[in-house]
Amino acid sequence: MSTHVSKVSKLLLLPGDGIGIEIMTEAEKLLQFINANTELNLELSSALVGGAAYDQTGTPLPEETLSLAKQADAVLLGAVGGPKWESLDISVRPEKALLRLRSELELFANLRPAIVSPELASASSLKAELVSDLDILIIRELTGGIYFGHPRGVFEEGGEKVGINTYRYSESEIRRIAHVAFKTAMTRGRQLCSVDKANVLEVTELWRDVFNQVAEEYPEVTLTHMYVDNAAMQLVRQPKQFDVVVTGNMFGDILSDIAAMLTGSIGMLPSASLDINRKGMYEPVHGSAPDIAGQNKANPLAMLLSVALMFKHSLQQPKYAELIEKAVAMTLTQGFRTADLSRQDWVGTAEMGDQVIGNLAK
Amino acid sequence: MSTHVSKVSKLLLLPGDGIGIEIMTEAEKLLQFINANTELNLELSSALVGGAAYDQTGTPLPEETLSLAKQADAVLLGAVGGPKWESLDISVRPEKALLRLRSELELFANLRPAIVSPELASASSLKAELVSDLDILIIRELTGGIYFGHPRGVFEEGGEKVGINTYRYSESEIRRIAHVAFKTAMTRGRQLCSVDKANVLEVTELWRDVFNQVAEEYPEVTLTHMYVDNAAMQLVRQPKQFDVVVTGNMFGDILSDIAAMLTGSIGMLPSASLDINRKGMYEPVHGSAPDIAGQNKANPLAMLLSVALMFKHSLQQPKYAELIEKAVAMTLTQGFRTADLSRQDWVGTAEMGDQVIGNLAK
Numbered sequence: 001m002s003t004h005v006s007k008v009s010k011l012l013l014l015p016g017d018g019i020g021i022e023i024m025t026e027a028e029k030l031l032q033f034i035n036a037n038t039e040l041n042l043e044l045s046s047a048l049v050g051g052a053a054y055d056q057t058g059t060p061l062p063e064e065t066l067s068l069a070k071q072a073d074a075v076l077l078g079a080v081g082g083p084k085w086e087s088l089d090i091s092v093r094p095e096k097a098l099l100r101l102r103s104e105l106e107l108f109a110n111l112r113p114a115i116v117s118p119e120l121a122s123a124s125s126l127k128a129e130l131v132s133d134l135d136i137l138i139i140r141e142l143t144g145g146i147y148f149g150h151p152r153g154v155f156e157e158g159g160e161k162v163g164i165n166t167y168r169y170s171e172s173e174i175r176r177i178a179h180v181a182f183k184t185a186m187t188r189g190r191q192l193c194s195v196d197k198a199n200v201l202e203v204t205e206l207w208r209d210v211f212n213q214v215a216e217e218y219p220e221v222t223l224t225h226m227y228v229d230n231a232a233m234q235l236v237r238q239p240k241q242f243d244v245v246v247t248g249n250m251f252g253d254i255l256s257d258i259a260a261m262l263t264g265s266i267g268m269l270p271s272a273s274l275d276i277n278r279k280g281m282y283e284p285v286h287g288s289a290p291d292i293a294g295q296n297k298a299n300p301l302a303m304l305l306s307v308a309l310m311f312k313h314s315l316q317q318p319k320y321a322e323l324i325e326k327a328v329a330m331t332l333t334q335g336f337r338t339a340d341l342s343r344q345d346w347v348g349t350a351e352m353g354d355q356v357i358g359n360l361a362k
Numbered sequence: 363m364s365t366h367v368s369k370v371s372k373l374l375l376l377p378g379d380g381i382g383i384e385i386m387t388e389a390e391k392l393l394q395f396i397n398a399n400t401e402l403n404l405e406l407s408s409a410l411v412g413g414a415a416y417d418q419t420g421t422p423l424p425e426e427t428l429s430l431a432k433q434a435d436a437v438l439l440g441a442v443g444g445p446k447w448e449s450l451d452i453s454v455r456p457e458k459a460l461l462r463l464r465s466e467l468e469l470f471a472n473l474r475p476a477i478v479s480p481e482l483a484s485a486s487s488l489k490a491e492l493v494s495d496l497d498i499l500i501i502r503e504l505t506g507g508i509y510f511g512h513p514r515g516v517f518e519e520g521g522e523k524v525g526i527n528t529y530r531y532s533e534s535e536i537r538r539i540a541h542v543a544f545k546t547a548m549t550r551g552r553q554l555c556s557v558d559k560a561n562v563l564e565v566t567e568l569w570r571d572v573f574n575q576v577a578e579e580y581p582e583v584t585l586t587h588m589y590v591d592n593a594a595m596q597l598v599r600q601p602k603q604f605d606v607v608v609t610g611n612m613f614g615d616i617l618s619d620i621a622a623m624l625t626g627s628i629g630m631l632p633s634a635s636l637d638i639n640r641k642g643m644y645e646p647v648h649g650s651a652p653d654i655a656g657q658n659k660a661n662p663l664a665m666l667l668s669v670a671l672m673f674k675h676s677l678q679q680p681k682y683a684e685l686i687e688k689a690v691a692m693t694l695t696q697g698f699r700t701a702d703l704s705r706q707d708w709v710g711t712a713e714m715g716d717q718v719i720g721n722l723a724k
């Protein structure tokens with residue numbers, strides 16, 4: 001591996017809950033290996049988040065964690081949540097930490113690639129030919145929409161309870177994510193599909209209008225619009241018709257999970273959440289998987305590929321991103337599989353991490 | 363076919379746009395055949411709706427149509443919408459007619475079965491074994507939620523436009539759909555999965571609480587809860603894990619379309635939208651398909667099966683529902699396929715309708 005002289009990069013590791021802990025151990029091994037073998041100067045620290053933080057401090061996002069995250073150049077997150085904390089009030093649930101981190105760090109652009117290498121296509125519930133070589137990217141607005149709109153809550157009205165949430169986007173919020181979407185499409189197939197429900201929801205009529213305006217600045221990108229119900233169907237019917245899909249927070253939550261599941265290997269999918277300066281938080285698309293936590297069964301590849309995305313976007317070291325991605329691909333070609341991808345002959349979390357690092361060394 | 367002595371049943375036929383017109387012709391043929399051969403007394407009338415109504419009267423839902431719909435015992439709807447009307451203001455788009463009909467007739471319970479007979483399983487984009495013999499039912503709340511909440515619109519705020527919609531449910535709205543869901547589950551596999559986003563949206567926390575309360579009245583039904591992103595994934599991963607799925611208006615729009623697409627035969631799926639007295643509107647799950655409209659290519663089976671649902675729910679003649687369903691099944695067993703289900707040797711819309719009626723006659 002070649003070396004670079006670089007400034008210090010501060011990385012904050014937030015393992016969180018469930019398998020988040022095990023997969024973060026593999027990420028740390030990988031980062032320490034890179035530190036030891038290059039002139040990159042990665043300064044690692046870690047902190048509590050999610051249920052683990054709630055158990056120790058009474059809040060899922062301690063102020064110390066938030067302030068470390070703000071100082072960091074990039075944050076790596078494992079996963080948060082689990083049945084243990086599901087009956088807590090919504091205000092202190094592990095998920096709240098995630099939402100607050102996204103919001104406080106202004107990570108409005110969430111990139112979720114869904115990629116299927118031909119050798120893994122048979123893991124999908126779809127017919128293999130429909131997903132083999134799939135390479136689509138879902139861009140989800142992450143700090144607005146119904147996740148954050150006010151008023152919200154449960155109120156008394158006319159002698160009964162009424163629950164309310166507010167789906168809200170301003171022009172400037174829409175414009176900001178539109179530029180990320182068009183710029184990203186320019187680096188790929190230049191096909192951008194914006195998903196809304198403009199036949200019913202006025203907020204997404206505004207979304208569509210702003211996208212049409214911004215499109216004029218990117219004449220090389222083909223912009224199409226699709227209603228969310230149709231987009232969900234089309235993802236299942238013929239996913240390869242898409243290149244980049246962009247949508248709001250709630251629809252993005254749903255569509256990116258469908259896209260992930262199409263690949264049949266949700267344990268392999270990384271994500272990046274970026275602010276306007278490309279500072280970011282990087283995490284697997286999968287959750288904390290409490291059912292297999294602590295059993296050395298989790299697939300660490302989504303976490304390691306999240307580290308790759310970090311090198312690409314926040315540390316501006318695309319070369320390291322590529323090296324990690326190649327090492328992962330090589331490991332798969334060598335036949336190594338974790339339990340989620342193989343019924344027999346599977347390797348554990350730690351061994352999978354070791355194999356990737358071994359291939360990186362080559 | 364046996365005969366019954368019955369009171370007059372007033373049926374309103376709303377063909378609408380695109381293939382809605384052709385498939386309604388088949389429904390009408392079927393209903394006239396039943397009228398001629400039984401003592402059922404079906405009084406058919408028809409009216410304008412959707413783009414067709416807009417073109418002739420300037421509104422997608424003329425007052426006359428609405429008042430006929432209110433007087434009818436059941437409404438049959440073909441489909442509405444098309445590119446011709448897509449640039450109209452949201453307030454006069456064809457879709458608005460549908461939303462207003464649902465709301466004015468208080469059709470709060472939308473039932474969307476997704477069924478796959480083994481002989482059609484290969485039409486799915488999923489592996490055939492995952493969908494063969496699938497029989498799930500999505501129940502969607504249809505007159506509340508973000509589709510109808512206020513405030514809504516695009517406003518000026520701080521020098522820019524802001525789009526707003528309101529996701530709102532009252533306890534009584536939730537309780538009403540919960541009872542339909544539990545009662546329906548009692549007639550099937552007694553497994554009810556309620557879908558929400560209770561880890562983020564307060565309105566769906568209330569939804570979950572009310573479902574848990576109502577569950578106490580139905581001890582024989584197993585109630586589970588699932589977040590919407592996970593539900594979308596699970597539908598793609600292993601759809602047969604579900605029996606009845608119940609959710610709000612927006613999530614139901616998305617999930618029922620996924621469920622429909624899983625079957626690979628969206629041209630075959632009917633739906634029922636019911637009020638508290640089981641008066642209802644019946645329509646195919648598919649849309650107006652402008653690309654094949656007027657070409658005798660549309661599959662009329664979703665429309666004919668919607669007629670069957672009407673006999674079952676609104677006319678309380680389950681026997682006729684069964685007879686129609688059997689005639690459709692026989693037609694498929696005989697090998698007849700419309701273009702959506704077969705690349706070669708397909709029959710036209712009218713011929714498919716004739717075959718079903720022919721089988722009904724037997």
Ligand SMILES: CC(C)[C@H](C(=O)O)[C@@H](O)C(=O)O
Pocket residue numbers: 095098099253561562591
């Ligand atoms: C855990 C939850 C709050 C979160 C979300 O809804 O955004 C998750 O589903 C995700 O997609 O990252």
Ligand SMILES: CC(C)[C@H](C(=O)O)[C@@H](O)C(=O)O
Pocket residue numbers: 199200229457460461615
């Ligand atoms: C046409 C549209 C308004 C409608 C909806 O969103 O409800 C349709 O998608 C449906 O599912 O019936």
